[in-house]
Amino acid sequence: MTKGELISWFRIYEMFKFQSFHMYGVIGSAVGLGTVLMLLFRKGIIKNVQGDKIIVPAKEFEWKRSLFGGLIFGLGWALTGACPGPMFVLIGNGVLSIIVVIIGALIGTFLYGKLKNVLPH
Amino acid sequence: MMEIISQPWQWYVAGPSIVVVMFLLYFFGKRFGVSSNLETLCTIGGAGKYSDYFKKDWKESLWNILFLLGAVIGGFIASNYLSSNVPIDLNTKTISDLSVLGIENAGASIVPPELFGWQALSSLKGISLLLIGGLCIGFGSRWAGGCTSGHAIVGLSNFQIPSLIAVVGFFIGGIIMTWVLFPLIF
Numbered sequence: 608m609t610k611g612e613l614i615s616w617f618r619i620y621e622m623f624k625f626q627s628f629h630m631y632g633v634i635g636s637a638v639g640l641g642t643v644l645m646l647l648f649r650k651g652i653i654k655n656v657q658g659d660k661i662i663v664p665a666k667e668f669e670w671k672r673s674l675f676g677g678l679i680f681g682l683g684w685a686l687t688g689a690c691p692g693p694m695f696v697l698i699g700n701g702v703l704s705i706i707v708v709i710i711g712a713l714i715g716t717f718l719y720g721k722l723k724n725v726l727p728h
Numbered sequence: 729m730m731e732i733i734s735q736p737w738q739w740y741v742a743g744p745s746i747v748v749v750m751f752l753l754y755f756f757g758k759r760f761g762v763s764s765n766l767e768t769l770c771t772i773g774g775a776g777k778y779s780d781y782f783k784k785d786w787k788e789s790l791w792n793i794l795f796l797l798g799a800v801i802g803g804f805i806a807s808n809y810l811s812s813n814v815p816i817d818l819n820t821k822t823i824s825d826l827s828v829l830g831i832e833n834a835g836a837s838i839v840p841p842e843l844f845g846w847q848a849l850s851s852l853k854g855i856s857l858l859l860i861g862g863l864c865i866g867f868g869s870r871w872a873g874g875c876t877s878g879h880a881i882v883g884l885s886n887f888q889i890p891s892l893i894a895v896v897g898f899f900i901g902g903i904i905m906t907w908v909l910f911p912l913i914f
Binding site: 608609610611612613614615616617618619620621622623624626627628629630631632633634635636637638639640641642644645648653655656657661663664665666667668669670672673674675676677678679680681682683684685686687688689690691692694695696697698699700701702704705707708709710711712713714715716717718719720721723726 | 733736737738739740741742743744745746747750751754755756757759762763765766767769770773775778779781782796797799800801802803804805806807810811816818819821822825826834835838839840843844845846848849855857858859860861862863864865866867868869870871872873874875876877879880881882883884885886887888889890891893894895896897898899900901902903904905906907909
């Protein structure tokens, strides 16, 4: 992620401004190759280390949570230029102020746990 | 060889590398999803006392916390030993747009000092922005049931409609922030 500049705030800004192909190329090629991998899992051509079929669980269809949750996630992603993986890679890069973002993310996760029952899903 | 590794990776190297990580996780009987770690960290911190949502056996998810630790170590190695410190090759339009917002020297560092530097961190506005941004990420990813890894990469690869809706949501949120809110914030 460091090498692909995926942890750069600037790359995320550029992506949301539609001014570069870089991030779309990264996500697009990952999804393209990922589709082939998932197909090989589903057909049982690639099995896991124990020789069992690999099952990737389906996501439950609840459009409200996907859309509203996704929108809030997007606001945070664009503001901090980081999603959950890169946050931790950034610590390794010496960007220690990202710890404030991680604390925020933990508070956000906790709030969701508290409010889960009153939110639309 | 080292010279090739030290250069920034093109998208066609970075994207497939993510799929290699994904393959390894599933091959060893795990799954690829980073944001659920935030939930596990809350559970470890004792959040189960306040909400049943966190009453889970965190030991089952310990491997995923190790994934985070690996991410920190990987970031350290990549930045200290495998980098050439060349500025990020951003679109010149991006650089001038950011300059209008008051963010100078775009691409010279990984993150803008205007947002992540010590000076920003010691102001109420600066620290609030980082906290609120993080809060949105944590809250949003749990509500949506996944983040970039679980929804955008695994979900889309697996033809999941909820993931497609979530990714559309990510972009609506990101566009509102970048195009509408940034000029008001900065």
